[in-house]
Each structure stands twice: as structure tokens, then as C-alpha cells.
Amino acid sequence: QSALTQPPSASGSPGQSVAISCTGTSSDVGGYNYVSWYQQHPGKAPKLMIYEVNKRPSGVPDRFSGSKSGNTASLTVSGLQAEDEADYYCSSFAVSNQWVFGGGTKLTVL
Amino acid sequence: EVKLVESGGGLVQPGGSLRVSCAASGFTFSSHGLNWVRQAPGKGLEWVSYINDKGRDIYYTDSVKGRFTISRDNAKNSLYLQMNSLRVEDTAVYYCARDNNWASDFWGQGILVTV
Numbered sequence: 001q002s003a004l005t006q007p008p009s010a011s012g013s014p015g016q017s018v019a020i021s022c023t024g025t026s027s028d029v030g031g032y033n034y035v036s037w038y039q040q041h042p043g044k045a046p047k048l049m050i051y052e053v054n055k056r057p058s059g060v061p062d063r064f065s066g067s068k069s070g071n072t073a074s075l076t077v078s079g080l081q082a083e084d085e086a087d088y089y090c091s092s093f094a095v096s097n098q099w100v101f102g103g104g105t106k107l108t109v110l
Numbered sequence: 111e112v113k114l115v116e117s118g119g120g121l122v123q124p125g126g127s128l129r130v131s132c133a134a135s136g137f138t139f140s141s142h143g144l145n146w147v148r149q150a151p152g153k154g155l156e157w158v159s160y161i162n163d164k165g166r167d168i169y170y171t172d173s174v175k176g177r178f179t180i181s182r183d184n185a186k187n188s189l190y191l192q193m194n195s196l197r198v199e200d201t202a203v204y205y206c207a208r209d210n211n212w213a214s215d216f217w218g219q220g221i222l223v224t225v
Contacts, residue, residue: 003154034211045217046147048214051210052211098171101154101157104155
């Protein structure tokens with residue numbers, strides 16, 4: 001099962017919105033509503049930000065939102081703040097009971 | 111408070127074996143599936159293995175099938191990953207994570223395995 005495709009980098013100024021895409025296939029992103037997104041700061045464990053495409057765990061700001069269209073999922077961060085600067089990874093359940101991750105996107109707050 | 115604490119990492123020669131453990135607390139361990147996810151130095155996340163709440167449904171990524179074995183002891187609130195025939199490319203930080211419908215909602219701090 002191949003990794004999902006994410007842009008290596010994204011950036012935005014404080015207060016702006018930025019969207020990060022995650023492209024898969026009908027065997028993963030497009031076939032299941034089990035897309036999740038993780039934030040990882042340097043040297044830290046990943047943190048769940050979005051699950052089941054567009055659901056936010058308790059404690060995650062509503063500035064973070066998720067969506068999916070066809071084989072592509074997206075994470076949108078609105079009202080960018082300095083603490084949002086981190087690596088972001090998408091993941092999806094995939095055929096044959098596999099779980100696949102994207103390669104990660106480094107988000108820079110300018 | 112949910113806590114997951116990995117242990118047992120270290121340096122091992124290629125072809126060697128190592129078992130990493132994950133001690134859980136703060137939730138009903140026997141009611142949740144669990145994942146092992148790894149991250150090679152400077153690289154992205156890679157799912158390794160999943161085990162369901164009763165330990166009956168087990169899945170692996172292709173690159174570790176036949177070499178790694180996931181298991182759990184619900185009486186001890188512990189998760190394990192037995193790694194045999196280790197390769198240089200298995201070098202990574204290994205995280206245990208609580209599964210929630212193919213999303214991992216809580217993660218340990220990770221443990222480094224160097225081959």
C-alpha cells in the first residue's frame with residue numbers, strides 16, 4: 001500500500017487560512033471515511049487533530065477543520081497562530097486492513 | 111488521564127531481536143484496539159501493526175510481516191511488539207497509540223530502536 005501524497009510544505013501569515021491536501025486512491029481515502037490528521041511538533045509525539053474526515057477531538061480548536069472530496073482529503077487551519085507551526089500528517093484506513101500515512105507537510109507561520 | 115509509556119528500546123545488531131513494551135493507564139485497556147507506529151530519523155510516520163481489544167484481529171504492514179509479532183496482556187494493561195530479524199531500515203522511534211476507529215487518539219512518548 002503506497003503512502004498518501006501531501007505537499008512537503010505550506011505556509012501562511014498569522015490570521016490567514018491555509019489548506020493542506022492529502023491525495024490517495026479509491027482503496028484508501030476515497031473508499032472510507034476513516035481519514036485522520038495529526039500535528040507533530042519537533043521532538044514530540046503526534047497529536048490527533050481530526051478523525052473520521054471532519055470530526056474534532058475534545059480540546060482541538062475549531063480553527064482546525066477537515067473535509068474530503070473523492071480521493072483527496074484536506075485539513076484547513078483558519079486564523080493561523082504561531083503555535084500551529086508544526087508537521088502535519090494525514091492517514092487513512094486502507095483496503096486489506098491497512099493503515100497508511102501521508103509523507104507529512106511542514107507548516108510554517110510566516 | 112490516559113498514559114502510554116513505551117520501554118525496551120535500544121541498540122541491536124542487524125539480524126537480532128528486541129521486544130518493546132507499552133504500559134497503559136487511565137482508560138479501560140481491554141476495550142480498545144492499539145497500534146504501533148514508527149518514525150525513522152528525520153522521516154514521516156509509518157504504521158506498523160494493529161491489534162484489536164481481545165487480541166484476535168491482528169494486522170501488519172507488509173515490510174514487517176513474518177518478522178514482527180504484536181501481542182497484548184489485558185491483565186497487565188500492556189502491549190508488546192516482538193521484533194525479530196531486525197534490519198537497518200527498522201531503525202526508528204516506535205510509538206504505541208490507542209486506536210479509535212482507525213485514528214490514534216492517544217500516543218506514547220516513543221522509544222528509539224537502533225539497528
